[in-house]
Amino acid sequence: MAGANGDILVDMRNIEKSYGGVHALRGVNLSIRRGEIVGLLGDNGAGKSTLIKVLSGAVPYTSGEIVIKGRPVRMRSTLDxxxxGIETIYQDSALVPQLSIARNLFLGRELRKGPRFLDRLDLDRMNGVAAELLRRVGISKNIPPTTPIGSLSGGERQAVAIARAMYFESDLIILDEPTNNLGVAETQGVLRFVREARDTGHSCVFIAHNIHHVFQVVDRIVVMRRGTIVSDDLSPRTSSIQEVEDIITGEPVAA
Ligand SMILES: Nc1ncnc2c1ncn2[C@@H]1O[C@H](COP(=O)(O)OP(=O)(O)OP(=O)(O)O)[C@@H](O)[C@H]1O
Ligand SMILES: [Mg+2]
Structure with a gap:
């Protein structure tokens, strides 16, 4: 019933996923609360990306249930x-390099003006909103919203993708390895955005191999190993990095 668990935003129940003979997810249960930043950790091939791809509609799951705000939802595509309210951001998000920052922000949801049949884009308004958002996500340099995405750094592109998720009021923002290959300043930028997302009431799932980055921003750590969740209530305040690393590597589990 909605209300009974009012603070649970997303509830994934008993999710199974096989890619042919590869059993990537083995009965995964994961709940995400409103305003919660969850760090999803695990070694290569543990199933982290598969789990968030299931949640973001990018891959179909074999069985299980996804409940959002108390309602069972069938995820058939990323549009679902x-x-x-779920936006997923990858290192190279679905941004179009040739288009401006503003156009990328509104990709697929462009603001229009004038009579409908003329179908004219309201570039001024999109540029205005974009400029404001860039300030909000903390891009300190004065980058005009008309700048093509192709001339931005990886971290700045991340910022644009995050700004888009914020503007469209996504409840949950999923970041799969957003800090890979980023410089120090850019990485700090991404971590700042995650904090900003939480401060504005969004939930996040944050996947990163750099455990120090995860420790800096998350409220709770979930560890996956071989397609299952082996720990789902670790706090970066009470667990040490060493303890979490031990859980990530673990002892080989009998098949
Ligand atoms: N498209 C695919 N087809 C077949 N097998 C896949 C596919 N995608 C992932 N797998 C397999 O599923 C398992 C889980 O992979 P997944 O990408 O979810 O791991 P991960 O935890 O994100 O790892 P990494 O940290 O390396 O990104 C692995 O054994 C992987 O080889
Ligand atoms: Mg992955």
């Missing part, structure tokens, strides 16, 4: 996820 977006319609349910």
């Amino acid at each position: 996820a977006i319609a349910n």
Whole structure:
């Protein structure tokens, strides 16, 4: 019933996923609360990306249930996820390098002006909103919103993708290895955005191999190993990095 668990935003129940003979997810249960930043950790091939791809509608799951705000939802495509307030950001997000920052922000949801049949884009308004958002996500340099995405750094592109998720009021922002290959300043930028997302009431799932980055921003750590969650209530305040690393590597589990 909605209300009974009012603070649970997303509830994934008994999710199974096989890619042919590869059993990537083995009965995974994961709940994400409103305003919670969850760090999802695990070694290569543990199933982290598969789990968030299931949640973002990018890959179909074999069985299980996804409940969002108390309602069972069938995720058939990324559009289903977006319609349910879930935005996923990858290192190279679905941004179009040739288009401006502003156009990328409104990709697929462009603001228009004048009579409908003329179908004219309201570039001024999109540029205005974009400039404001860039300030909000903390891009300190004065980058005009008309700048093509292709001339931005990886971290700045991340910022644009995050700004988009914020503007469209996504409830949950998923970041899969957003700090890979980023410089120190850019990485700090991404971590700052995650904090900003939480401060504005969004939930996040943050996947990163750099455990120090995860420790800096998350409220709770979930560890996956071989397609299952082996720990789902670790706090970066009470667990040490060493303890979490031990859980990530673990002892080989009998098949
Ligand atoms: N498209 C695919 N087809 C077949 N097998 C896949 C596919 N994607 C992932 N797998 C397999 O599923 C398992 C889980 O992979 P997944 O990408 O979810 O791991 P991960 O935890 O994100 O790892 P990494 O940290 O390396 O990104 C692995 O054994 C992987 O080889
Ligand atoms: Mg992955």
